[in-house]
Amino acid sequence: MSGGGPRYELRAGSPTPDELLLAPRKERIEQVLSQRTRNLVVVLDRLEDSFNMAAVLRTCEAMGVQEVHVVRNREVPWAPNAKVTQGCDKWLDLFRYEDFATCHAALKARGFSVQVSAIRDGATSLFELSFASKVALVFGNERFGVSDEVLSLADGVFWLPMLGFTQSLNISAAASACITRAVAWRLEHLGRHGDLSEGELVELRDRFKLLSVKQRGRLYRAPVKSG
Secondary structure, X not given: OEEOOOEOOOOOOOOOHHHHOOHHHHHHHHHHHHOOEOOEEEEEEOOOOHHHHHHHHHHHHHOOEOEEEEEOEOOEOOOOOHHHHOOHHHHOEEEEEOOHHHHHHHHHHOOOEEEEEOOOOOOEEHHHOOOOOOXXXXXXXXXXXXXXXXXXXXXXXXXXXXXXXXXXXXXXXXXXXXXXXXXXXXXXXXXXXXXXXXXXXXXXXXHHHXXXXXXXXXXXXXXXXXX
8 A cells, every 4th residue: 555645653752743733623633534434435547647646636535535546557657746636645545556456356355346437338327326335436547448457357337427418528527526426325325424443533533633733744753655
């Protein structure tokens, strides 16, 4: 796993985040945690545009999706545009893979249904999908869509119905619409969006508090580079 932002560790003798953060910030962290999910995740298959990379990350963070799984594009580095992310990626967990098969295996081992966005005969309307259990939404390359390998491993293929003359959307716009639909479904049918376990809440709470300290680079140990 490679995190969306640097990880910090407390330095001996430094004040703790609890001592530095004001009550309104702590309350905001609790509000965010209560709406965070790891049961809805997003997979990006070989994206090549830095603005699209960043826009999807920003949508995920804004909508409470904690995990983004990234399949490497061998021709283009993963480099989300910082002007678009505006630092939102530090709050996320990014999982990086050399190929989709590895990503798929990791998700299936955790019990996810892998649903791929593609316009294909027999594809299910997004509006007919259930998000009651663990669902991974997969979005493909801007020019070529998802690969044949992705389609062959998918548990299902879905498409986003469009009501105008336009029959396709930019990847970041399509992902935003699909994620928003999934979140709305969960709120309507489950009564809540957040689903973190107590252990996950504790881990993220500590991390979010560290990341909320403006002078963390000076007060705490250098970021720990994740593998």
